[in-house]
Amino acid sequence: MNTKSILADIKNKKLKPVYLLHGEEPYFIDLISDCIEQSILSDAQKGFDQSVLYGKDTDFSTIIAMAKRYPMMGEYQVIIIKEAQNLKWKDDELLLKYLEHPTSSTLLVFAHKYSKFDKRKKSYKAMEKIGLVLESAKLYEDKVSGWILEQLSANHRKIHPHAAALMAEYLGTDLSKVANELEKLQLNVPQDREIGTADIERNIGISKDFNAFELNSALAKRNSFKAFQIVDYFAANPKSNPMPVVIGSLGNYFTKILKYHYLPDKSASSAAKALGVNPYFVKEYELAARNFNRKKTFDVIHIIKDYDLKSKGVQVGHLTETADLLNEMIYKILN
Incomplete structure (x- = not known):
């Protein structure tokens, strides 16, 4: 599945009991985990049924004990483990047992950033079988301008190819940075006008003539x-x-x-x-x-x-x- 279809499913409440988001590109991992964090529960429900943990500060016994609980206020309980790459994955026996019979009302999200998850592990195969696994790969330099065009097109905005290439050349493959600059451009350039190199210079600070x-x-x-x-x-x-x-x-x-x-x-x-x-x-x-x-x-x-x-x-x-x-x-x- 691609990122767009995953986000659409989350917003339409077509949910999985476990999500493993892993890979070298943090942007897509953050995009999906943030969507789950923001859109599944109401603000009132979050105080009771949503937990955000960090890999270096937790362990599997804590995570699984929480995952087995039932929601207090709504239909779901959401548990997000950020920086899950810092968990001690060699001690994942409890997770393996849990994945055999996951709690249907719990959404367990592992945001494993900056590296690929070991696909040889039994826990990987178990999560792939019952949940959703997304490998977030780094975008090559020559793909960034195309990605910029796609992002703006999805929002019914246009950018001149020259301007997209200029952005890609200057900002590189840091997609979080590129996305922030695109948001700035969309706020400052009228919707009915194509984004050009002058807009890049004015809003991002890249000289349109000297780069x-x-x-x-x-x-x-x-x-x-x-x-x-x-x-x-x-x-x-x-x-x-x-x-x-x-x-x-x-x-x-x-x-x-x-x-x-x-x-x-x-x-x-x-x-x-x-x-x-x-x-x-x-x-x-x-x-x-x-x-x-x-x-x-x-x-x-x-x-x-x-x-x-x-x-x-x-x-x-x-x-x-x-x-x-x-x-x-x-x-x-x-x-």
Whole structure:
């Protein structure tokens, strides 16, 4: 099941006796456990029939003793164990026995964050059999802009692909942070208007003209004036544009250009899927591939790797300032 269908079932009271929410991405785990915490019981019922425990402060004997009780005020009792990764899972015999005959009026929720649950454990198989198990996987960098588009589309909002890509480039894969910024945008941008790059700059603080995303675009077009203009801006604002982030962005971008060179099918839809980008950007990769042939793209990737090492103090040579390293790297990429 996907997150949307799980949330829909919870709101429609199609409930399971146990929920195991585990994985490396905490956002989806929090989303579902918060939904259960907020929507199953009324405020009056929560004081009697809802308990929130923390893995490091509790044990299975306490959890199971509570789970066997019956609700006092309503139809359900809700028990949520946050940070369940800190429980002593080697002592889960009591849980195994409970799962054989769970209390039908109890919802037992394990929010096991930042790591996958051991699927070899008997308790995993038992929870999977009678309850709901969700593995919350980290979203890859190239999927974040698509996720932004989906989130806004679900709320009947539109965002320009350029603006979505800019957000993804700047905010990275921290979905909680991305979701917070999306909420801010939806509050501040009129509902009948598409969210654009100017809105990103105004509400999130990302420069729409001087960022790693625009640097990639300038290089793809071999616009040296714009590229060096952006690098100068980076040098003047090092905290907002740290060199590791810039180099990481360049590395990802030219790796995709190299991948584009070897695509057997370069149609917009096929290339977009292979590169993990919105079809809107395929023309830019096509242009970049014309401006950087295969050999030059390989050379650029080596240049980026070399300056990544230099930025970390390896084989620095005569240049030590970040601004100088950035300018020299961009000059070599373009020449």
